[in-house]
């Protein structure tokens with residue numbers, strides 16, 4: 365009897381996702397600017413709600429996430445019945461892939477797109493198809509040109525990670541309108557709250573049958589540890605995703621904290637304003653010492669260096685000072701470092717260090 369087990373074909377070819385590093389050997393305190401987390405953490409109201417949920421840990425959570433969906437709907441003016449919650453927006457994107465793609469299908473993502481996308485595509489047996497960007501920006505024309513009869517889904521983050529650039533609401537609408545029938549557009553809005561005046565694609569969802577928006581509590585809401593995200597889409601799509609969703613996919617403490625966080629609109633605004641201010645400061649500072657970056661609409665900047673060797677030296681220089689940023693080889697950007705926007709002291713520390721590094725390069 366043969367008792368060696370092989371996973372599904374193709375599965376062992378998937379490269380595991382690498383998270384941003386969180387520590388350095390031999391150092392207690394590091395400045396972590398490698399995972400785009402909120403440097404101010406969550407709203408105190410979210411922490412209080414999380415603590416209060418400790419009294420009901422013996423009960424299963426609400427499998428319909430009714431109160432959280434109601435809160436999101438109120439704050440953003442959305443229809444609660446068209447919302448679905450997941451263990452991070454990663455789970456919501458995975459549900460879209462599971463419901464709408466499978467063996468032999470194709471899922472399009474972009475040259476510098478989020479590395480979870482090819483993993484989520486392969487996990488359902490679909491082929492991830494990578495298309496070119498234009499100057500580190502999503503290019504609708506290359507997406508449309510790559511569509512084949514096997515294409516089922518287009519996954520783009522807007523603003524994109526790791527470039528920080530975005531396409532306008534008009535461009536997104538144009539792309540949605542021109543996609544062939546049967547192709548879904550997923551707009552991953554993990555950083556949408558940082559983009560002043562942007563609705564993450566909510567209006568587009570409401571007027572197109574082929575668009576789904578995803579959002580997360582991991583970034584501006586500062587709740588990355590709790591794993592909560594949501595999707596907003598046409599009713600029939602959300603219903604299909606709910607059929608395969610696990611009933612208790614989001615824990616009760618996570619639901620409670622997320623609800624309090626989304627309702628604390630003052631705090632969210634304060635985080636957005638501080639991010640805008642310090643993102644501009646950091647980009648200016650690096651620009652002045654010869655490290656340019658594209659205008660970012662997110663909570664990080666993509667710093668461009670002369671070549672991959674300079675990036676290696678700069679990364680080592682920062683590490684020696686206890687500063688962690690993200691290398692970008694896997695995103696086809698070997699001459700770049702992605703730097704999360706920290707609080708004032710974090711931005712000053714990384715700005716000073718890179719200026720010192722660049723002075724030594726001359």
Ligand SMILES: *Cc1c(COP(=O)(O)O)cnc(C)c1O
Nearest residue numbers: 452453454478521525554580582
């Ligand atoms: C951080 C991030 C997410 C969020 O993932 P969660 O599972 O919600 O923590 C989604 N998409 C992109 C592009 C991201 O950078």
